[in-house]
Amino acid sequence: MKLLFKRVRIELMMGSKSLLVLFSVLILLIFFGCTPKIPSGDPDNAGLFLPGDFEALAVVDSLKGRARHLTVNTNGDIYVKLRFPDSIGGNAALRDTDNDGKADIIETFDDYMDKSSYGTEMKIYNGYLYFSSVTRIFRQKLTGDLVPESEMELILTDTQPPRQHDTKPLAFDKQGNMYTVFGAPSDNCQVDDRSPFSPGMYPCPILEDRAGIWKFDADKKGQFQKDGHKFATGLRSVVGLAWNDVDDNLYAVLHGRDYLHNTWPDRYSVWEGAVLPSEVFLKLKEGSDAGWPYHYYDQMQGKYMLSPEYGGDGKEQGDVDHLEEPVVAFPGHFAPNDIIFYKGDQFPERYRNGAFIAFHGSTSSAPYPQAGYFVGFVPMMGGEPSGPWEVFADGFAGIDTIANTSDAHYRPMGLAEGPDGSLYVSDSQKGKIWRIMYKGDREKFGNAQLAAMEKRKANAPNIKTPDEFNDILIPKGDAKAYWDRKLSKDAKLFNTYCAICHQRNGQGNDRFPPLNGSEWVTGDTERLIKVILNGLEGEIMVKGRSYNNVMPRMDMLKDDEISTILTYIRQNFGNEASAISAEEVEKIRKENEESKGDDAK
Missing domain, CATH: 1.10.287 (Helix Hairpins)
Incomplete structure (x- = not known):
């Protein structure tokens, strides 16, 4: 040369x-x-199960700060949005200098940590690197350096404090518009959020300025929600958002509501609570309504149903004619956290223009296996599905049956396409990043290569719809009899009211804090009792990590039931704190009620 x-x-x-x-x-x-060749996959495909002739390698085994979404520049540099608060910088930049697929240089930058910098999005648009926390959207001009030296511009500020379902995923259309989410700070707009038998507010006041997608000018700095235009409504929680250039439309993958059984045990069984409602994949147009909070989608019946907070019982639909029909209705609690439309030509032709979706995995499927934890694929043509959804990559969890969220080794979070058509996947647990590549004959790819993944879809405990009786995670037979016979009173109360969030092993998950070694559990008993009686909302720190969800009020429980639960969590999961008596609960309940009476005056 x-x-x-x-x-x-x-x-x-x-x-x-x-x-x-x-x-x-x-x-x-x-x-x-001189074009760099596609590197070889790791011998074990970095732990992944893939269709025939696909290979995978680990770009990096872990990132300090773990990972949320990611994007890949035209030169192959990878940019990752880190989680808060255990990152040393808001973002990470990765570069492979010897073309072996492994990151040789890892640098963190834009250390803007504060209470609102829990990471969400990372995308490149028109030469700028856009990234977001739950309340702010930033951008930097890409300069050619690995770490951009340009000014960090604040594009949008959400003035409300961080709450549950606050995320800021991004999508950009061809006209220079930016789309983002203002999530609903509620499970289903109940009077008492997530509390058993609490009715829904009607009309739901949250719909006025939350639970929707707003459109903004992608190039304008210093914007607020009032500067945007409400594009779609009825969306409780969206983490994955993408613009499809093929049909020039916005698409989203939704997190369905929680706790159908736990909040309405007289209307929904334990099994129905584990598999419903659907996580839907939607095409959104101007004025689209996805139904929340008045309706949810039932993938088994194939239709929208009236929510129990508004009189539904799993059989009544109500007024659903104006609601946006899903492109695909996935099983409940898969937790779709990212979506991209594949534009490259490295993969076989059947993947072109189809949608890859990262399913982060459930936290509330107990007592059945937790579901999700894989990357799915929807073949598409002209903006419509051209076949049933598929399992594209599995094995992230590292185990066959996930009883507790913390059992999973990794959880797929973000997706990005590289300049050569490779697919990149990020993990939120340890910050691992995979690169998936195709090495076979594109023309010969077909059913034979897909057969093993079809079997996983039908049989894998984290993917298939569980059988109501045979897949419950207790010994087979009469589940109710086993529950009554084998579980002590304290364990039974804990599993009934607490385990769905904090998990049966007490280790929590990304959304809900752990109980093992928690200063909230083993510390001040009065504070702990008040959490049960009053509930808790807003950001808290537990064992050095930030959590921002809702603990519902449990004041309907009797004093002895509360003392039993609290003593159980203070003396299990490695905790060795003192017991809490029913008399202590009774005393604080009375003081609590007197305080509320004084406030009312």
Whole structure:
């Protein structure tokens, strides 16, 4: 190559007629002889199960700060949004200098940590790197350096404090508009959020300025919600958002509401609570309504149903004619956290323009296996599904049956396409990043290569819809009899009211804090009792990590039931704190009620 460059310089000086030929040869060598080859996958595909002739490697095994969404620049540099608060910088930049697929350089930048910097999005648009916390959207001009040296511009500020379902995923259309989410700070707009038998507020006041998607100018700095335009409504929680260039439409994957059984045990069984409602994949147009909080989608019945907070019982639909029908209705609690439409040509043709979806995995499927924890694929043509949804990558959890969320080794979070058509997947547990590549004959890819993944869809405990009786995670037989016979009173109360969030092993998950070693559990008993009686909302720190969800009021429990539960959690999961008596609960309940009476005056 060096000799060829020298020859070109000589020919330029001499004005040779062969210059055009030599220059053409040079260009061909540059593009076809010097383009980095796709690296080999790891021997075990970095722990993943993939369709035939696909390979995977671990770009990085872990990132300090773990990972949320990610994006890949045209030169292969990877940018990752880190989680708060255990990151040393708001973002991470990764570079592979020797083309082996592994990150050789990892740098963190934009250390803007504060109470609102829990990471959400990372995307490149029009030469800018856009990234977000739950309350703010920033951008930086990409300068060619791994870490951009340009000014960090604040594009949008959400003035409300961080609450549950606050995320800021991003999508950009062809006209320079930016779309983002203002999530609903509620499970289903109940008077007492997540509390058993609490009715829904009607009309739901949250719909006025939350539970929707707003459209903004992607280039305008210093915007607030009032500067945008409400594009779609009825969306409780959206973490994955994407614009599809094929049909020029916005698409979203939704998290369905929680706790159908726990809040309405007279209307929904334990099994129905574990598999419903659907996580839907929607095409959204101007004015679209996805139904929340008045309706949810039932994937088994294939239709919208009236929510129990508004009189539903799993059979009544109500007024649903105006609601946006899903593109695909996935099983409940899969937790879809990212979506991309594949544009490359490295993968076989059937994947082109289809949708990859990262399912982060459930936290509330007990006593059945936790569900999700894989990357799915929806084949599409012209913006419509061209076949049933598929399992594309599985094995992230590292175990076959996930009883508690904390059992999973990894949880797929973000997706990005590289310049060569490779698919990148990030993990929120340890910050691992995979690169998935295709190494076979694109023309020969077909059913034979997909067969093993079809079997996983039908049989894997984290993917299939569990059988109501045979897949419950207790010994087979009469589940109720086993529950009554084997569980002590304290364990039974804990599993009934607490385990769905904090998990049966007390280790919690990304959404709900752990009980083992928690200063909230083993510390001040009065504070702990008040959490049960009054509930808790807003950001708290537990064992050095931030959590921002809702603990419902449990004041309907008797004093002895509360004392039993609290003593159980203070003396299990490795905790060795003192017991709490029913008399202590009774005393604080009376003081609590007197305080509320004084406030009312």
